[in-house]
Each structure stands twice: as structure tokens, then as C-alpha cells.
Amino acid sequence: xxxxxxxxxxxxxxxxxxxYGLFINGEFVDPTDGGSFKSINPASxxxxxxxxxxxxxxxxxxxxxAREAYDKVWGPMPGRDRAxxxxxxxxxIQERSRELAVLESLxxxxxxxxxxxxxxxxxxxxxxYYAGWADKLEHAGFGANPRPLGVAAQVIPWNFxxxxxxxxxxxxxxxxxxxxxxxxxxxxxxxxxxxxICQQADLPAGVVxxxxxxxxxxxxxxxxxGVDKVAFTGSTEVGRAIARSVAGTRxxxxxxxxxxxxxxxxxxxxxxxxxxGIVNGIFFNQGHVCCAGSRLLIQENVADRVLESLKRxxxxxxxGDPLDKNTDIGAINSAAQLxxxxxxxxxGSAEGAERWSPPCELPDRGFWFAPTIFTGVTQAHxxxxxxxxxxxLSVLTFRTPAEAVEKxxxxxxxxSAGIWTDKxxxxxxxxxxxxxxxxxxxxxxxxxxxxxxxxxxxxxYGREGGRHGLEGYLNV
Amino acid sequence: xxxxxAVRKTYKLFIGGKFPRSExxxxxxxxxxxxxxxxxKDARDxxxxxxxxxxxxxxxxxxxxxxxxxxxxxxxxxxREQFVALGVxxxxxxxxxxxxxxxxxxxxxxxxxxxxxxxxxxxxxxxxSPEPTGVVAVVAPEQPALLGLVSVIAPAIVTGNTVxxxxxxxxxxxxxxxxxxxxxxxxxxxxxxxxxxxxxETAPTLAAHMDVNAIDLTGVADAxxxxxxxxxxxxxxxRVLRPAPADHDWTxxxxxxxxxxxxETKTVWHPxxx
Numbered sequence: 001x002x003x004x005x006x007x008x009x010x011x012x013x014x015x016x017x018x019x020y021g022l023f024i025n026g027e028f029v030d031p032t033d034g035g036s037f038k039s040i041n042p043a044s045x046x047x048x049x050x051x052x053x054x055x056x057x058x059x060x061x062x063x064x065x066a067r068e069a070y071d072k073v074w075g076p077m078p079g080r081d082r083a084x085x086x087x088x089x090x091x092x093i094q095e096r097s098r099e100l101a102v103l104e105s106l107x108x109x110x111x112x113x114x115x116x117x118x119x120x121x122x123x124x125x126x127x128x129y130y131a132g133w134a135d136k137l138e139h140a141g142f143g144a145n146p147r148p149l150g151v152a153a154q155v156i157p158w159n160f161x162x163x164x165x166x167x168x169x170x171x172x173x174x175x176x177x178x179x180x181x182x183x184x185x186x187x188x189x190x191x192x193x194x195x196x197i198c199q200q201a202d203l204p205a206g207v208v209x210x211x212x213x214x215x216x217x218x219x220x221x222x223x224x225x226g227v228d229k230v231a232f233t234g235s236t237e238v239g240r241a242i243a244r245s246v247a248g249t250r251x252x253x254x255x256x257x258x259x260x261x262x263x264x265x266x267x268x269x270x271x272x273x274x275x276x277g278i279v280n281g282i283f284f285n286q287g288h289v290c291c292a293g294s295r296l297l298i299q300e301n302v303a304d305r306v307l308e309s310l311k312r313x314x315x316x317x318x319x320g321d322p323l324d325k326n327t328d329i330g331a332i333n334s335a336a337q338l339x340x341x342x343x344x345x346x347x348g349s350a351e352g353a354e355r356w357s358p359p360c361e362l363p364d365r366g367f368w369f370a371p372t373i374f375t376g377v378t379q380a381h382x383x384x385x386x387x388x389x390x391x392x393l394s395v396l397t398f399r400t401p402a403e404a405v406e407k408x409x410x411x412x413x414x415x416s417a418g419i420w421t422d423k424x425x426x427x428x429x430x431x432x433x434x435x436x437x438x439x440x441x442x443x444x445x446x447x448x449x450x451x452x453x454x455x456x457x458x459x460x461y462g463r464e465g466g467r468h469g470l471e472g473y474l475n476v
Numbered sequence: 477x478x479x480x481x482a483v484r485k486t487y488k489l490f491i492g493g494k495f496p497r498s499e500x501x502x503x504x505x506x507x508x509x510x511x512x513x514x515x516x517k518d519a520r521d522x523x524x525x526x527x528x529x530x531x532x533x534x535x536x537x538x539x540x541x542x543x544x545x546x547x548x549x550x551x552x553x554x555x556r557e558q559f560v561a562l563g564v565x566x567x568x569x570x571x572x573x574x575x576x577x578x579x580x581x582x583x584x585x586x587x588x589x590x591x592x593x594x595x596x597x598x599x600x601x602x603x604x605s606p607e608p609t610g611v612v613a614v615v616a617p618e619q620p621a622l623l624g625l626v627s628v629i630a631p632a633i634v635t636g637n638t639v640x641x642x643x644x645x646x647x648x649x650x651x652x653x654x655x656x657x658x659x660x661x662x663x664x665x666x667x668x669x670x671x672x673x674x675x676x677e678t679a680p681t682l683a684a685h686m687d688v689n690a691i692d693l694t695g696v697a698d699a700x701x702x703x704x705x706x707x708x709x710x711x712x713x714x715r716v717l718r719p720a721p722a723d724h725d726w727t728x729x730x731x732x733x734x735x736x737x738x739x740e741t742k743t744v745w746h747p748x749x750x
Contacts, residue, residue, distance in 0.1 A: 125597065141589060141590070143731065236713070239713065240710050240711065240713065243706075243709075243710035243713060244706075244707045244710045247703045247704075247706030247707045247709075247710065248699065248700075248702060248703025248704075248706060248707075255713065257713070412712070414740075427746065431742070431744050434742075435740075436742070437740065437741065437742060437743065438742075438743050438744075438745070439742060439743070439744045439745070440744075440745045441744060441745065441746040442746060442747055443600070443745055443746065443747050446596075446598070446600060446745050448594065448596035448597055448598070448602070450594040450595050450596055450597075450602075451594045451596050451602050451604070451743055451745070452594070452604050452741050452743050453743070454741070456609075456740045456742075457689070457712070457713070458712060458713050460713060461713065461715050463741050466594055466604065468604065468741055471736075476731075476733060
């Protein structure tokens with residue numbers, strides 16, 4: 001590998017406060033019971049800030065603030081004015097994008113080149129896209145007079161903290177709802193900076209409320225009788241619990257849950273492009289991606305060639321400081337996630353799959369995992385069935401297109417899939433048969449605010465993005 | 477001359493295109509007729525039949541599905557008097573026939589209305605299309621007996637789903653008679669399966685069944701049972717249509733939500749280039 005000089009992005013662009021309160025009714029306030037937790041930099045284990053932990057009383061306050069804002073301000077406001085606030089937020093995000101990107105990489109551990117070039121542009125684009133819907137809802141295809149639902153309770157994960165916030169808040173506000181959002185406990189900081197952006201945009205108080213905390217805070221929020229809508233992105237296990245908790249209520253529910261995507265490489269695929277797609281599919285964002293291409297299905301007659309090329313490419317990946325502009329793979333988000341990745345990888349070895357990682361020096365402090373592939377994986381192996389949510393790829397082979405589809409669909413998940421072939425009719429034949437909400441053909445991990453995203457089966461229900469993304473926030 | 481002794485009808489279940497009795501051998505009395513009391517095993521058998529029918533029905537062309545739903549309307553028109561004799565008001569039978577016609581027309585239009593090209597910011601072809609979710613369990617409303625039943629079956633199957641319907645316990649005769657209509661309408665076997673009997677017996681089995689993709693609770697009047705069924709449905713994250721309000725107007729324009737809730741959206745990306 002070439003020796004590169006360090007090229008660190010300066011962290012001086014972002015001013016992290018020593019402590020943060022909850023954002024309720026337009027102001028940062030202390031939690032009622034005074035609880036707090038620390039958010040750390042997973043690349044160094046350095047404490048970044050102390051963050052308030054919202055209890056049931058704080059959730060109550062936040063929901064009440066959202067309700068009042070819905071009844072008195074945001075609900076009655078004409079769509080064109082809601083649109084202007086959202087456009088304003090989109091613009092401020094663009095203006096402060098470097099600050100947000102650095103903070104995202106610090107708090108999450110993802111490489112700056114991803115937070116800077118993928119997350120932040122998509123965040124701004126998402127607000128810009130939904131801003132334009134706010135005064136056109138009657139043309140969205142849901143009837144003549146679609147109405148908002150009221151107060152939306154939103155719980156988001158730690159893998160794309162600000163992007164998931166945008167996916168939740170932008171359509172909710174465009175449709176005329178107000179929100180109470182809980183960011184993940186390991187990555188609350190960009191959501192709190194977003195709260196400052198809401199202030200800077202003069203967004204009316206109570207339209208956006210941010211309550212930080214862990215599972216108990218999230219539970220109090222989604223189970224609050226005063227919310228009309230629950231939107232959750234996270235694990236299938238928690239999604240199931242939420243689906244049970246809203247049973248018998250009027251709350252509308254959308255869930256974006258786990259995945260175990262198949263990435264199918266046919267023997268006529270352009271190998272070099274496919275290898276780039278495989279690498280992007282599983283190592284983008286350290287594999288902390290619900291739609292990651294974590295099961296590679298290679299047609300048997302090209303398996304050796306693809307694997308040889310894949311290993312050569314993996315040896316070029318740079319693992320290390322998330323703020324270094326040359327870094328390809330950053331830090332694992334938390335000690336708990338690292339333990340889970342290690343446990344499943346060990347299970348892969350124990351069950352008889354063959355493990356390989358390129359020579360790779362990992363930093364001493366922080367949470368790190370070398371890019372890893374397992375070959376000789378069978379469908380019965382845990383690493384072929386369970387979501388690892390880390391930079392670990394399970395490789396299987398197939399002989400016929402029918403077998404590829406059979407194996408690809410042999411999972412309770414159905415979020416995404418990949419197809420690599422030069423034959424157009426084979427792409428369409430395969431795409432028709434894959435039970436997955438997003439199918440990337442000769443590409444992978446592409447996202448756009450206009451493009452609906454969401455799963456089949458136990459990957460959840462409802463779509464985020466595009467015209468479809470409005471449906472979850474309207475009474476239709 | 478003595479009066480002719482009528483040939484009475486034996487009312488049976490409708491599973492996989494056949495009319496079996498309940499495997500439990502039980503029945504209950506409705507409108508002077510013995511009607512099968514479906515068991516949990518009957519419900520599971522019906523799911524098997526519905527699952528087996530998914531591939532062919534979901535894979536049929538939209539044009540073909542539309543023609544078959546229209547054929548159902550034709551067959552129902554021919555049997556108007558049979559439903560009237562069961563006590564279904566004539567104008568309700570007419571509305572039920574018209575509803576099949578309405579949904580028949582949706583088969584090749586919903587994918588255009590509900591899907592389409594997405595203008596992504598990059599050199600990619602990007603297309604979203606709706607697809608059926610798979611097997612749908614349906615609890616039919618008690619009233620109106622025929623129009624309500626048709627209004628929950630047609631939106632589920634027009635897009636390519638297959639259904640297992642728990643008919644209203646108080647109104648099973650219209651349901652079984654509708655099955656006779658469906659059986660003569662070129663509808664592939666297993667696309668619609670109808671169970672008669674107690675909702676409290678069949679619905680929990682369907683709600684908890686891991687090979688059912690969605691559940692329509694429209695006809696569940698008991699709020700506690702509805703909540704329990706929704707909890708069971710969460711185990712494999714079934715798509716859920718919640719109970720209809722008691723004052724729901726079944727003659728109004730049904731809208732598209734009944735169809736779209738039972739659909740998945742698939743979005744396919746491909747790069748553009750030379």
C-alpha cells in the first residue's frame with residue numbers, strides 16, 4: 001500500500017459544549033430528574049459531552065409542547081409557509097455542513113469522506129425535497145385533502161444519525177405534523193446541533209423537540225398516549241416490540257428494520273465494477289448499514305476470480321482515524337457493537353467458515369474491526385442468517401439464476417439486494433423475483449430523497465423518501 | 477300430484493378451490509342451515525392453499541387479473557336472485573357487483589398511480605413498482621353481508637395477493653355462496669379461501685401464522701380481540717389494516733388505502749452509461 005501522509009480534517013470547525021440539555025418547546029432545558037450520560041468518540045474513547053437523559057416526565061413535556069405547536073401554530077400554518085421553514089433549514093444545513101460532518105464523524109466514528117460527501121449532502125437534499133411537498137400535498141395522490149396526523153414520535157439509530165433525523169423530520173414537518181425525536185444514545189450530538197439550527201431558522205417553538213436518552217426514553221416516547229404516529233428505524237427485535245406496544249391504538253406505525261441483503265454476482269458481470277460494488281456494499285460506514293450487501297452470492301464458475309480480486313482490493317482499504325480524509329473504514333460505533341461483531345465472527349469460524357482479513361494495523365484505543373470475509377459459508381451458518389452490522393462479509397456460491405434467487409430470498413429480512421450482470425433481461429428477471437424493497441443493479445448503496453426506501457417481510461413496513469414517504473405522515 | 481321435495485344445499489368451506497367440510501367435523505346452525513365450524517387446522521390448511529397460489533396469481537399479468545375480477549362480476553350478476561333469496565337486499569347485491577367491476581379496472585392502473593420513475597440526482601435509472609405482499613388474512617365485516625365481504629376480498633386480490641377470509645359468523649351463507657361464484661370465475665384455486673365459524677377460533681391462528689404476510693382486521697368488532705390479534709401479528713411484522721369504525725359507509729368510494737396497505741414498493745436502480 002502507498003504511504004500517505006496524514007490528512008486530518010480540523011475539528012476546530014465544531015464547538016462541542018461540555019453538556020447538553022433536552023430540546024423542548026424551542027429551548028434547551030434540564031431534565032426533570034437530572035439524569036445524564038456521556039457521548040464518546042468511538043475512535044479514541046474520549047468523552048465528547050455530557051448529555052441529558054430524558055425521563056418519562058420530560059417525554060411528557062416534549063409531547064405536550066409538540067401537541068400545542070401542532071394545534072396552534074404548525075397545523076394551521078399554510079403549506080407554503082411550512083415549506084419556507086424547511087427550505088431555510090436545508091440551506092442552513094448546507095451552510096454549516098462541514099461543522100456537521102466533523103461532528104458526525106467525531107460522535108459516530110464514520111470516515112469524514114463519507115460524512116462530508118454522502119451523509120451531509122443527502123441530509124440537505126432531503127429537507128430541500130420535502131420542503132417542496134409542503135404546499136402540494138393535495139397533488140400527492142392521496143386524495144383531495146390529505147391531513148397530517150398530529151404529533152409524531154420518532155426513534156432513530158446511530159449508524160446515520162443526522163441522515164436518519166432528516167428522513168424522519170423532513171416528511172413529518174412537510175405533511176404538517178410536529179415531532180418529538182429521540183436520537184440514539186451513542187450519537188446524540190448532531191441532533192442537538194440540528195436543534196440549534198431549528199432555533200437559527202426561527203422554527204416555531206415545539207414543532208421539533210429532541211429528547212436524548214436510551215431505550216427507556218424511547219419506550220416512554222412511543223408508548224405515550226398523546227402521540228399519533230410512531231416511526232422507528234433500528235433492529236427488528238425492537239421493531240417487533242414497538243409493533244406490539246402500538247397494537248390496539250390509533251397510532252400509525254412505520255418501521256425500517258434490519259436486513260441481510262444478498263449481493264448476487266453472475267458470471268458475466270464486469271468483475272472490477274462488481275468488486276467495487278461488493279466493497280461499497282459491505283464496508284461503507286463500517287458495515288453499519290441496514291441495507292448492507294452482507295451476503296455475497298457468486299456464480300460458482302467465477303468465484304475464484306471474484307474472490308482473488310476482492311482480496312486484492314480489500315488490502316488497499318485504509319482503516320483508522322475517521323477524521324483523516326484518506327480513511328476508508330472508521331471506528332466501530334460502540335464497545336457493545338464491537339462485541340456483537342466479534343461474537344458473530346467467532347461463531348462463523350466455529351461453525352466452519354473460513355475467515356480472511358488483509359494485514360491491517362488497528363489503533364490501540366477506540367473500537368476497531370478489520371474488514372473481514374468468510375468463505376465456505378452455508379445458509380445454515382449464523383453469519384449467513386443474522387445481521388452482523390459490521391465490516392464482515394459472508395460469501396456463498398450458486399450455479400443457476402434460480403438458485404441465486406432462492407438463496408437470496410431465504411431470509412426473514414427483505415430490505416435490499418444487489419445484482420451484477422451485463423445482461424439486461426437477467427437483471428429484470430432477477431429483480432422481479434427478489435423480495436426486497438430496494439434492488440441495486442450494477443451499483444450498490446445508492447440513496448436519494450426522491451427514491452422510496454424500506455423493506456419487505458421482517459425488514460419493516462412503510463417507505464421513507466419520495467412521494468411514498470409522505471404517506472406515513474398523512475391520514476390516508 | 478305431490479309437491480316436489482327440494483334438494484337442500486350443504487354449505488361447506490372453500491379451501492384450495494375445493495369445498496371441504498371442516499376437518500373437525502363440527503357445524504353450527506345459521507338460517508336453518510348447518511354451516512361448518514372451521515378449526516385451527518382448517519385455517520392452517522387454508523394458508524397452505526393461499527401460499528401455493530401466490531406464485532401464479534402474483535405472476536399473472538395485471539390484464540389477466542383484471543379480466544378475472546370482471547368475470548367474477550359477470551358470474552355474480554347471473555346469481556343475483558340467489559343472494560336476494562338469502563336475504564341480501566337487491567341494491568346491496570348490485571353494489572357488490574359494481575364493486576368487483578370497480579376493482580377489476582384497478583389491476584393495471586394502480587402500478588402507474590402508485591409507482592413510477594424517481595428523478596434521482598445522478599446518472600441512474602430509478603423505478604418504483606408496487607408488488608403484492610403475499611398471503612393476506614382477512615376478517616370480514618358482519619354487515620353488509622355481501623358488499624362488506626366483497627369490499628375486503630377484491631382490494632386484496634386485485635394486486636396479486638391471495639387471501640384466507642374468516643367470514644362473519646352471523647353471515648356465512650352469503651360468504652359460501654360467493655365462494656361458488658368465485659369457483660366458476662376462472663379464479664385460480666387457492667387465491668381466495670373462505671372459512672366459516674368462530675372468529676375467536678380462526679383469527680388468532682391466522683394472526684400468529686408465520687407464513688401470513690398481512691392481516692385485515694376490518695371485521696373484528698371486539699376491540700380487545702383486535703388488539704390481541706395485532707400483537708400476534710407483530711411476531712413476523714405483518715402489515716395490519718385496523719378494524720373499520722362501526723359507522724363505516726360501505727357504499728362510499730373505497731379509495732386506494734385498502735390496496736396500498738397490502739402492497740410492497742420495490743425500487744430498482746441501474747446506472748446509465750455507455
